[in-house]
Amino acid sequence: MTYVTPHPSNTPGDFGRDLLSNLYYQRGTTLESASAQDAYHSLALTVRDRLVDRYIRTAAAHYQANPRFIYYLSAEYMLGKQLDQNLLYSGTADCARSALAGLGLSPAELDALDVEPGLGNGGLGRLAACLLDAMATLDIPAVGYGIRYDFGIFKQAFEDGAQVERPDDWTFYGNPWEFHASDDQQTVGFYGHTEPLDGVRKSWVPGEIVMGEPSHMLVPGYATSTVNIIRLWRARASRESFDLSRFGAGQYGEAVEEIVRSENISKVLYPDDSTELGRELRLKQQHFLVTCALRDIVRRFRLRNSDWDDFAGKVVIQLNDTHPVMAIAELMRMLVDEEGLEWDHAWSITRRVFAYTCHTLLPEALETWPVRLVQRLLPRHMEIIFLINHLFLREVSARYPGDDGKLRELSIIAEGDEQRVRMAHLAVVGSSAVNGVAELHSRLLAATTLHGFAELWPGRFHNVTNGVSPRRFVRLANPRLSELITERLGDDRWLSDLDRLGGLESAADDPEFQERWRQVKRLNRQDLADQALATTGVALDPDALCDVMIKRFHEYKRQLLRVLHVVVMHHRIRRGEVADVVPRSIVFGGKAAPGYYAAKRIMQLANTVAGMVNEDPAVSPYLKMIFLPDYNVSRAQLIIPAADLSEQISLAGKEASGTSNMKLALNGALTIGTLDGANVEIRDRVGAENFFLFGLDTAEVAAVREKGYRSRDFYERDEELREVVDTVARLEPQIADDLLNHDEYLTLADFRAYVDCQDRVARAWRDTAGWTRASILNTARSGFFSSDRTVRDYCRDIWHVTPVPVGE
Numbered sequence: 001m002t003y004v005t006p007h008p009s010n011t012p013g014d015f016g017r018d019l020l021s022n023l024y025y026q027r028g029t030t031l032e033s034a035s036a037q038d039a040y041h042s043l044a045l046t047v048r049d050r051l052v053d054r055y056i057r058t059a060a061a062h063y064q065a066n067p068r069f070i071y072y073l074s075a076e077y078m079l080g081k082q083l084d085q086n087l088l089y090s091g092t093a094d095c096a097r098s099a100l101a102g103l104g105l106s107p108a109e110l111d112a113l114d115v116e117p118g119l120g121n122g123g124l125g126r127l128a129a130c131l132l133d134a135m136a137t138l139d140i141p142a143v144g145y146g147i148r149y150d151f152g153i154f155k156q157a158f159e160d161g162a163q164v165e166r167p168d169d170w171t172f173y174g175n176p177w178e179f180h181a182s183d184d185q186q187t188v189g190f191y192g193h194t195e196p197l198d199g200v201r202k203s204w205v206p207g208e209i210v211m212g213e214p215s216h217m218l219v220p221g222y223a224t225s226t227v228n229i230i231r232l233w234r235a236r237a238s239r240e241s242f243d244l245s246r247f248g249a250g251q252y253g254e255a256v257e258e259i260v261r262s263e264n265i266s267k268v269l270y271p272d273d274s275t276e277l278g279r280e281l282r283l284k285q286q287h288f289l290v291t292c293a294l295r296d297i298v299r300r301f302r303l304r305n306s307d308w309d310d311f312a313g314k315v316v317i318q319l320n321d322t323h324p325v326m327a328i329a330e331l332m333r334m335l336v337d338e339e340g341l342e343w344d345h346a347w348s349i350t351r352r353v354f355a356y357t358c359h360t361l362l363p364e365a366l367e368t369w370p371v372r373l374v375q376r377l378l379p380r381h382m383e384i385i386f387l388i389n390h391l392f393l394r395e396v397s398a399r400y401p402g403d404d405g406k407l408r409e410l411s412i413i414a415e416g417d418e419q420r421v422r423m424a425h426l427a428v429v430g431s432s433a434v435n436g437v438a439e440l441h442s443r444l445l446a447a448t449t450l451h452g453f454a455e456l457w458p459g460r461f462h463n464v465t466n467g468v469s470p471r472r473f474v475r476l477a478n479p480r481l482s483e484l485i486t487e488r489l490g491d492d493r494w495l496s497d498l499d500r501l502g503g504l505e506s507a508a509d510d511p512e513f514q515e516r517w518r519q520v521k522r523l524n525r526q527d528l529a530d531q532a533l534a535t536t537g538v539a540l541d542p543d544a545l546c547d548v549m550i551k552r553f554h555e556y557k558r559q560l561l562r563v564l565h566v567v568v569m570h571h572r573i574r575r576g577e578v579a580d581v582v583p584r585s586i587v588f589g590g591k592a593a594p595g596y597y598a599a600k601r602i603m604q605l606a607n608t609v610a611g612m613v614n615e616d617p618a619v620s621p622y623l624k625m626i627f628l629p630d631y632n633v634s635r636a637q638l639i640i641p642a643a644d645l646s647e648q649i650s651l652a653g654k655e656a657s658g659t660s661n662m663k664l665a666l667n668g669a670l671t672i673g674t675l676d677g678a679n680v681e682i683r684d685r686v687g688a689e690n691f692f693l694f695g696l697d698t699a700e701v702a703a704v705r706e707k708g709y710r711s712r713d714f715y716e717r718d719e720e721l722r723e724v725v726d727t728v729a730r731l732e733p734q735i736a737d738d739l740l741n742h743d744e745y746l747t748l749a750d751f752r753a754y755v756d757c758q759d760r761v762a763r764a765w766r767d768t769a770g771w772t773r774a775s776i777l778n779t780a781r782s783g784f785f786s787s788d789r790t791v792r793d794y795c796r797d798i799w800h801v802t803p804v805p806v807g808e
């Protein structure tokens with residue numbers, strides 16, 4: 001059977017005609033009476049239509065090949081705007097532009113209506129999106145599974161310098177990018193009790209049932225026919241939930257109680273970054289995602305297969321941190337209780353299917369759940385976890401006879417006032433591969449957090465250094481630089497083969513190329529300045545060094561250290577000590593978890609200091625500081641291309657990888673940073689002479705703590721530091737007090753090295769040609785940080801999958 005328009009044609013005429021047709025048949029209106037939303041939705045549908053054919057062909061090729069699939073399970077995705085992406089990937093950007101012009105529609109106005117789905121908190125969610133992008137680009141059969149939160153990450157605003165959070169009702173006007181698939185609904189159980197069957201088998205009788213309804217969005221590959229999908233689940237009450245009799249009796253609230261309770265499961269993304277938050281609803285979300293995803297995976301498996309012994313050959317489930325780790329218990333439950341497999345057989349399948357990525361080293365971010373809670377919410381899963389643990393600890397005893405300390409250390413159950421399930425331990429025990437996200441991080445994981453496991457199963461531990469999508473963060477974010485690179489390299493193959501950027505090395509000393517490189521940066525800084533003026537009222541100088549720190553607010557990331565240096569510059573300029581000062585625009589972006597008061601105080605301080613700097617006529621010619629509210633993927637696309645200096649100043653040993661460091665280096669920013677996370681690998685690649693290194697390394701941090709760290713000693717010995725902390729004491733007394741009495745992240749210990757390093761930055765900036773050279777080399781040598789390379793590493797070391805090309 002052939003279908004109507006398998007290849008919608010890409011001429012402006014046809015594109016315009018299809019847009020009008022979507023306006024007419026999908027929105028029921030005409031160009032004359034179309035609202036802005038009508039026009040936007042029709043545009044989106046017209047672009048989407050151009051990817052559907054590729055998606056259908058991908059599905060057919062996958063059905064045909066019956067390949068091994070990667071199922072990426074993640075509680076978070078930060079996809080970024082879809083319109084710019086899908087215009088690029090469908091190759092219709094130019095014809096859409098002319099078509100819109102012909103219809104009298106403004107591309108910029110329509111793009112402004114495209115809402116980014118903010119279904120994640122930060123790096124972990126954006127990484128998931130970059131990996132999906134790379135998997136599609138590399139023709140890897142993959143599906144991403146997640147939750148379709150009604151409300152994504154909160155919108156951030158500032159009131160008197162303090163963060164206020166507003167709801168992100170991202171689907172308020174509908175989402176033109178998704179396809180609903182109500183026929184693929186799944187049922188998810190909660191609570192209830194278990195009843196014995198034969199042997200270890202039990203039957204779970206849930207006390208509550210919720211429906212999971214999927215919708216999917218297209219994940220196109222770049223310069224290939226593959227279009228994968230991301231499947232997001234929304235919780236719905238079963239059909240009988242509406243209590244008509246109560247409604248009839250006027251009890252309107254009670255009538256919908258069950259519906260509300262069910263639908264609350266996917267109501268909102270937890271806005272917490274790296275703090276364990278043991279809320280029952282969060283555990284419900286995790287179980288909801290895992291159950292829907294597994295049932296869907298099994299449904300897809302059964303389309304072409306029937307034997308469970310083939311399952312581990314056809315299915316890889318990648319667990320994005322511990323949030324989806326309950327899948328290990330759920331798969332065991334399905335195989336043993338529902339499918340009647342022997343325990344050992346089921347365990348051997350389960351163990352082979354799962355792989356686990358850890359994204360943190362912070363002890364407070366390692367998820368644990370109270371046994372009592374799991375027992376109540378998921379009684380059968382708790383029994384299964386106890387059994388997994390029992391068998392595992394037998395293995396540990398055999399290896400370390402009589403060593404009770406080992407058992408306590410490795411057990412999935414933490415003993416204490418209340419027993420808790422350690423999700424990271426369950427993940428390691430139930431997976432065939434475990435990986436960290438940068439070399440240093442993977443090494444520290446195996447040496448500290450998961451040391452006992454690395455000793456037990458050294459072969460299970462891997463490193464896969466993170467990467468970022470060059471399509472999203474160079475081509476879409478920085479069209480000017482992309483054009484210059486393409487011109488120099490002769491074609492745009494670098495976009496799917498990022499090592500080709502190496503070809504720019506020969507241009508690093510070419511004065512003419514340097515001049516054009518600087519022109520691009522300047523225009524990008526001008527764009528940022530225009531936006532900044534519109535949103536904050538502060539006028540940035542487009543010629544000033546653009547000094548950027550964009551990431552979630554967290555004490556370990558040390559935004560505070562950045563602010564202290566701004567205060568140093570402020571003091572120096574006021575005193576007329578401007579020898580080591582170059583004009584700078586300090587740019588901040590990032591959100592803090594709503595309940596993270598220490599981070600919010602630092603934010604408040606940053607805003608106060610910004611005001612102090614910008615309003616001081618003696619200082620503002622040299623220094624401007626803005627805090628762009630509501631940092632998200634779109635804002636990142638605006639800021640990153642303008643950046644000259646990338647602030648990556650976390651306390652060594654705390655940042656697992658970082659990914660803004662990669663995005664900024666790729667766009668020609670030089671890094672000022674510590675030896676932490678992926679900074680180490682960035683420096684190795686771009687060259688130590690093109691990277692501003694400062695501060696304690698992990699061994700020195702340990703040594704300082706060992707000796708008994710007293711931050712006050714640093715305060716007393718360093719006059720400039722004293723002056724800065726005294727200023728902070730006037731603005732935010734609590735922060736100064738914390739710095740002097742419990743400086744947990746060694747801010748004062750690294751202060752002098754940081755400030756001196758910033759002076760080196762200023763001197764380097766004055767050497768225009770030298771700086772430009774280093775900037776070009778940062779781009780030329782950052783090809784390694786493409787998420788395509790990351791996915792290739794996963795394929796080689798962990799997934800053992802090969803591409804399935806999709807024919808024309």
Ligand code: 26W
Pocket residue numbers: 122123124125127272273274275276277321359360365366367437466655656657658659677
């Ligand atoms: C249980 C609460 C919770 C929530 C989120 C715990 C932990 C997290 C994440 C692990 C936090 C996160 O986003 N980690 C970041 O992951 C990025 C992608 O690998 C890394 O680049 C960052 O360094 C890491 O902080």
